[in-house]
């Protein structure tokens with residue numbers, strides 16, 4: 206069999222570990238491996254190459270993806286999916302491992318419904334896929350946020366300032382929640398739970414009143430804060446996603462805090478730092494386990510399935526289950542942060 210591998214959507218640390226796991230297992234099972242370049246774009250344009258085992262050596266620790274990626278959406282193009290399936294057939298690709306988040310896996314689920322031998326691997330730093338305790342890149346992103354907060358604590362205490370830290374996460378607050386908890390944030394603002402500017406101001410005064418003359422606030426890029434004066438307009442991508450970074454919620458919040466309290470306030474937007482660099486051990490291990498399991502699913506011709514993490518086990522569920530709804534931060538985690546604020 207010839208097994209194709211693609212990575213789609215936003216990149217994430219750990220993608221190469223998953224690619225390596227899937228490819229090495231495919232070779233071990235006696236199959237050929239083709240790399241589909243730049244996500245679904247390569248599958249539409251025929252940017253598909255036979256790859257040799259040595260091309261998957263020495264990549265476990267590398268960030269990014271050796272296959273490239275894109276936010277191409279074949280479902281948004283006339284006959285897009287037919288084009289993908291015809292191109293894969295033309296290049297002799299019998300089965301496909303699609304490594305991606307909700308967008309990429311939604312396309313994979315549709316292709317499997319149409320009869321293609323496609324399986325998935327869960328990837329997104331946003332950690333918003335359902336049915337899995339693990340998404341490639343999330344653990345590394347949380348570590349990057351925690352390290353940033355460690356650094357910002359020293360300058361915030363030195364200058365007695367309020368620091369606003371804007372983090373990624375699209376419409377959910379996982380990166381902010383877990384990064385904020387790991388980094389000892391004094392307040393965490395996420396889309397899942399409403400907050401108002403007056404609550405933020407009251408909290409800062411309470412801290413100041415208790416002699417805490419600095420504060421670290423972590424704000425998820427997708428949050429809406431009631432009473433917030435001005436947030437920028439956002440554009441959209443091929444999947445219709447709003448480019449939340451354009452809104453500048455962190456910047457707007459820090460200016461409004463300074464205006465309303467007079468406390469010196471600075472903003473840090475971590476941006477794509479959260480997606481770059483070498484993956485954590487957790488991301489390397491689980492990306493590898495899911496990659497290997499995905500190659501086995503193709504080998505067993507189990508179309509439309511995806512390996513996921515359930516506790517310490519790799520379980521296998523239908524792709525449709527993983528993309529059916531967004532996994533959101535539960536109340537008990539949000540309440541936990543209030544123990545420390």
Ligand code: F6P
Pocket residue numbers: 215276306329330331373374375426442448449450480
């Ligand atoms: O989905 C991953 C993610 O990093 C989101 O957290 C963020 O909103 C978005 O992608 C940024 O997308 P881009 O890299 O296209 O600017």
